[in-house]
Amino acid sequence: METIDNSVRADGGARIRDFTGRQWTVLIILMLVNFVNYVDRQIIFSLFPFIRDDFHLNYAQLGLLATAFTIVLALTSLPLGLIADRVSRRLVISFGVLFWSAATFFSGLANSFHSLLTARSLVGIGEAAYTPAGTAVISATFPQTVRARVQGMFDLGMFMGGAFGIGIGAIIAQWIGWRYAFFMVGAPGLLLGLCSLKLPDAPLKVHRERLPVRDILRVPAYVMLLISAWCGSFAGYTYVAWGPDFTQEFKGFTPKQVGTILGLTVFISGGLGILLGATIADRLSRLRPWGRSLVVPLGFILAVPGIYYALHSSGKPAFVLGFGVGTFFLSWYHGPVTATIHDIIPAQGHATAVGMYYLFVNLFSMALAPTVIGILADHYGLLWALHAAISAQILGGLLFLTVPWLIHRDGMRHPALAKYWQMEAHPLAAKLQTSKTLS
Numbered sequence: 001m002e003t004i005d006n007s008v009r010a011d012g013g014a015r016i017r018d019f020t021g022r023q024w025t026v027l028i029i030l031m032l033v034n035f036v037n038y039v040d041r042q043i044i045f046s047l048f049p050f051i052r053d054d055f056h057l058n059y060a061q062l063g064l065l066a067t068a069f070t071i072v073l074a075l076t077s078l079p080l081g082l083i084a085d086r087v088s089r090r091l092v093i094s095f096g097v098l099f100w101s102a103a104t105f106f107s108g109l110a111n112s113f114h115s116l117l118t119a120r121s122l123v124g125i126g127e128a129a130y131t132p133a134g135t136a137v138i139s140a141t142f143p144q145t146v147r148a149r150v151q152g153m154f155d156l157g158m159f160m161g162g163a164f165g166i167g168i169g170a171i172i173a174q175w176i177g178w179r180y181a182f183f184m185v186g187a188p189g190l191l192l193g194l195c196s197l198k199l200p201d202a203p204l205k206v207h208r209e210r211l212p213v214r215d216i217l218r219v220p221a222y223v224m225l226l227i228s229a230w231c232g233s234f235a236g237y238t239y240v241a242w243g244p245d246f247t248q249e250f251k252g253f254t255p256k257q258v259g260t261i262l263g264l265t266v267f268i269s270g271g272l273g274i275l276l277g278a279t280i281a282d283r284l285s286r287l288r289p290w291g292r293s294l295v296v297p298l299g300f301i302l303a304v305p306g307i308y309y310a311l312h313s314s315g316k317p318a319f320v321l322g323f324g325v326g327t328f329f330l331s332w333y334h335g336p337v338t339a340t341i342h343d344i345i346p347a348q349g350h351a352t353a354v355g356m357y358y359l360f361v362n363l364f365s366m367a368l369a370p371t372v373i374g375i376l377a378d379h380y381g382l383l384w385a386l387h388a389a390i391s392a393q394i395l396g397g398l399l400f401l402t403v404p405w406l407i408h409r410d411g412m413r414h415p416a417l418a419k420y421w422q423m424e425a426h427p428l429a430a431k432l433q434t435s436k437t438l439s
Contacts, residue, residue: 019142026141027150029195030134031157033097036189037127038161039168040104041069043185044120046169046244046258050178055113059382063374066241067367068117072124074362078213081132081355086210089133089351094196096133100126101189108182132355137199139342139350145282147342148292152278152335159270159331166244167263170255211349211420213356218416221293221344221406222353226360228403229337231396232300233361234369236330238389239307241370243323246311246382251319265320269327273299277332281339289412290404293340299332300397304390311386330393340403343412346420 019027044051048062055061084092103122110116135151142150165185172181217223247253247262277295284291306326313319338354345353369389376385413421 023141026137026199027153029192029199030138030154033093033130033189033192033196034134034154034157035161035164036097036185036192037100037130038158039165039185040100040123040189041127041165042162042240043165043169043181044107045241046166046255047173047178047181048245049248049255050173051116054178055116057113059374059377060371061113061374062245063241063370063372065117065120066237066370069120069124070237070362070367070370072121073128074124074359074364074367076125076128077132077358077362078352078355080129081351081353081358084129084133084136084351084355085348089137090197090199092129092133093137093199094193096126096129097189097193097196098126099129100124101186101193102126103186104182104189105186108179108186110179128355128358131358132351135338135342135354136347136351139339140347144343145286148278148281148285148295148335148339149275150335151338151342152274152281155334155338156271156274159274159334160267162240163263163267163270166240166266167259170244170259174255211346211352211417213352215417215420216345216349216353216356219344219414220410221403221414222341224399224402224406225293225337225340226357228297228396228399229357229361230365231392231399232296232333233365233396235300235389235393235396237366237369238373238386238392239330242373242377242382242386246386247319250383251313251316253316257316261316261320262323265324266327269324270331273328273331274334278335278339280332281336285343288404288408290407292336292343293400293404293407295336296333296340296403297397297400299329300393300400302332303327303329304394304397307393308390311383311390344407344414346417346423348420348423 044065051057051065052062080092080096100123103119103126107116107119107123110119134154138150138154139147168185169178169181172178172184244258244262247258248255253262277299281292281295284294288294303326306322306324306329308322310319310322310326313322337357341353341357342350373382373385373388376388
């Protein structure tokens with residue numbers, strides 16, 4: 001089993017330009033995998049108009065395609081996170097990439113709504129394997145002082161992939177049909193799945209006593225993070241799921257314009273937002289232990305005016321401006337959320353805690369968002385249905401303000417997890433204690 005250079009983790013003054021070649025290799029591979037991850041995940045949203053016409057579907061049925069994927073993603077995130085922490089993060093990542101890429105390819109072969117629903121559900125299994133294990137590998141490979149920035153760079157691959165998926169999907173579908181969009185984006189993941197075997201496994205030898213979920217849930221800041229993330233995830237996934245359809249129906253965008261203009265706006269605004277939000281988060285963490293978590297609610301709240309303006313704008317340029325501003329601020333949360341989870345949970349529970357996070361937000365929030373908004377759109381119209389997402393975004397920002405307060409009150413290392421923090425600080429003592437327990 002390969003291990004990381006522990007001396008790097010101990011360097012409290014680490015800078016991105018000082019990263020080793022091995023660290024850059026890990027980060028680039030994981031960014032590329034995350035790119036393909038979100039291309040395969042988001043491409044279906046730009047295909048909604050074509051699939052709707054082909055299979056004669058309504059808004060609610062289109063929403064169900066996203067909901068089924070998200071439910072499976074949610075239910076398998078925690079078990080696969082547990083496996084990653086206990087067996088091999090590298091193998092879990094490789095399995096996930098290969099599985100979701102094959103399922104994406106087979107989505108193009110669907111000959112009915114139900115067969116497409118099944119294929120998209122299977123994509124969720126593969127993608128559930130990746131993020132908990134991938135973020136754990138990131139935090140194990142890089143020093144804590146740049147945690148939000150490297151997690152943000154990891155998520156930059158996600159945002160780039162999501163924007164590319166939305167863009168390329170509409171272009172390919174208009175050019176040669178929506179089925180070929182699935183074929184063309186599914187194939188590259190097979191190669192990346194094999195490349196993932198080159199990743200290092202985080203050193204698990206000091207983590208024999210695992211951190212169970214029930215202990216993670218004893219940390220109030222983590223629990224509150226889950227609750228507030230419910231609202232933010234509902235809003236964000238609504239915009240992703242229904243944005244392409246909304247721009248074509250209400251703003252007069254063609255599928256090609258959705259792919260180029262909207263995709264480029266998401267790419268630039270979201271990419272800049274991720275990098276700036278992560279940089280601000282790391283700098284605030286040097287001033288206050290809870291600094292990283294403060295960036296999340298600020299981004300949620302600052303994004304509201306731009307999103308609202310975009311929905312009610314009267315022309316394409318005004319929509320792009322408002323949507324770009326909203327996307328910029330909304331994307332601030334990506335790096336700081338994962339970094340905050342890893343800050344308040346010991347390393348032996350990193351993949352498990354992130355898996356629990358995705359189980360909760362995917363199953364109870366993101367799985368509901370496309371279908372709930374679809375039902376509201378069938379009754380009241382898509383424009384007014386999207387106001388429910390704005391309301392959820394505001395509520396999520398306000399609730400997330402309690403997370404930095406709880407970290408300030410309880411400290412970064414909550415007393416409920418004291419023994420696990422001690423094992424991380426004194427690995428030799430933890431190993432001896434484990435040997436005694438096993439004997």
